[in-house]
Amino acid sequence: MSLLAAGIVAAAPAGAQQPRRARPSVAPPPAPATRIPTPRSVLGFEPGEDRRLADWPTLLRYYQALAAASDRVDYRELGHSTLGAPLVALVISSPRNLRRLDRYRQLNAKLADPRTLQGTRDTQEALRDGKTVVLITSGVHSNEVGGHFTPAVLAYRLASDTSAATRAILDDVVLWLVPSLNPDGVTIVARWYNRTLGTAAEGSDPPELYHHYVGHDDNRDWYAFTQVETQLVVDSLHNVWHPQIVHDIHQQESDGSRLFLPPYLDPIEPNVDPLLVDGVNALGTAMAWQLAGEGKTGIAINAVYDAWTPARAYQHYHGGVRILSEAASANLASPVEIPFDQLATRARGFDPRQRSWNFTNPWPGGRWTLRDIVSYQADGAYALLENAARYRSHWLANFLTVEWRAVRGWKGWPYAYVIPRQHQDTIGLATLLGILHRGQVEVRTTLHPVAIGSQRFPAGSYIVVLRQPYAAFAKTLLEPQHYPDLRLYPGGPPLPPYDVTANTLPLLMGVTAVPARDSLRIGLSAPVEPPAATPGYPGFSGPDAPHVGLYRSYEASMDEGWTRWVFDTWKVPYVSVVDSVVRAGKLRDRFDVIVLPDQAPQELLEGLSRRYPPPYAGGLGAEGVKAVRQFVSDGGTLVALNDASRFAVQQLLLPVRNVLEGAADDEFYAPGSIFRLELDTDDPVARGMPSQSVAWYESGPAFEVLDSSAVRVIGRYPADPERVLLSGWVLHPERVAGRAALVEVKFGAGRVVLFGFRPQYRGQSIATYPLLFNSLQLTPR
């Protein structure tokens, strides 16, 4: 401890002052290529300057000016964002490489699918002449504002620098740089920041989702592909260019490490090729080493972030490594002061105040600014590119090895999954096959009937053979997950995963997928296109359609956004309802049903703090609660999703008890899992559903009925604890076994429908959408 303290005292004066400011990535010296426009010349300020953010149109003008002036940079528009902004990419390489770009695309495509290589000479040529393809993406999370500027700083450096290191990068790497994966959010955050500058709300998050539909979950969409931004980047970059390296630039809390780089923590999702994990470990560690050599402190590796879910890591299932970086945040563009003794006492995998093997040189504390963030991020990305250039032949050879293994098939994996057709191809089936197709998985049909064990499937059934380049992507999405039982210490509380633990699409989408252990020895078709199906549900058009109000908190809830996305996609008409509308009362005059999306009871009640200007502070409040109670008494239907059910139970004093209220993690734990759900199909809410379905369980309540004359149980978990879990992780399932998961409570002339789970989870749980849609149609019209 004393050694550490001494080191900090010595480091503080030097570290806090000049060297960072002088780094070329932030304030590049005038290079010979003076005609290359600096970011400052377009933005009007230096990227990273305190209290300065730019909106997306301004940043776009810089990238256009840069590409116009530099023969190392081309500008491509990929399409348009949810709110209509241009989503763009820059391709950066030597002028010679840019002229031959299509040749490099073809060489890389051969390595990505070794079945297309024609003999040893073809292979040697692809390995010898190919370039390392790197995709750098930034800004998926728009309040991580360093990511708004780092691409501009990096692109300028690559366009203007004449050093040998930069020339090597340009010669040996084809870089695709996406300056923002969420352009809409750049403008949402910049406008809010500028509006609140100098007020109590300076540096606060905007009172709306920074992605129109999904907010922070826009980085959980890399297998479901629900959002247009994900689709554009997958279709036009990942699937065309097959990058060996993907670097995604993020920010984390202010009081941990200054920068996280991989290796990731365990668990690593087991279908990820081991050689990719080796690549992640080597590259992340090399970047940390290089940054440390440049004098940067506070870098943590093998900490906080695991690699379990495919939702953030498309490339781990497509032959590439994913290098996440997470720089410490300031308050948006406003600097923060963090004395050493206010750094977090613990972070997962290291202690921000203690030197350790994976956190070799603690940051001494002090002022932390946007300039620091941009400096760590831009120099980190440059270090990654240097590695990609220096080890070009290794990256390409290992990429080919990963794809060869996938094509030959992994020992112990099923030979294939058979997905039977349905009488009418449902939206669930069409969506699942569409996801596999978008992920470049070859789906075929059987030319003959198939028998797997005692099950027989007719000719024409869909089949996914797990001997193809992206077999791991298919397997991960088609099989149940068995999350390892990780504890803080033996017998201790669970070690929480970084994100949810299940992603089994057949369960979520109501589709059957049967593994075939052995080769089927039957004829198969060529790869087929997925069937088309148009989302829609009866009862939501014409004069009898219910009048739906969807509560929208200023303490923006991602589940609210997902609900809006599902309603818009399935053409369910609704009106978004904010606090002032609820508090004004007379809700029954306007609405038949009001939906409270998943949100903590406290947030619903109190909303944003008084730091925010009107009308954003205050939540529903007592007036809002009174109005909601009156609405239900007057005959309306209140539908409460997941955690919002606890709010409804507490505020309307409903005769049910949450059996999990106050349960500690070691008493019950299921951090995003798929449970079995048994339904009373005579109930209107379960109309059209099978009696056995699923529930996306994520920290919701489970109900004990206190007054059976007022409460009807529509769905419950199986009485046998062993049957509760279908995919993911659960500790002590006996706590919910046999408990109610979905109930309707009579209240005055109306009713409250309480979901203990998320029926429209991240736009994926199509199997349970009917439960939500039916519950919107209960008020007689």
Ligand SMILES: [Zn+2]
């Ligand atoms: Zn982030």
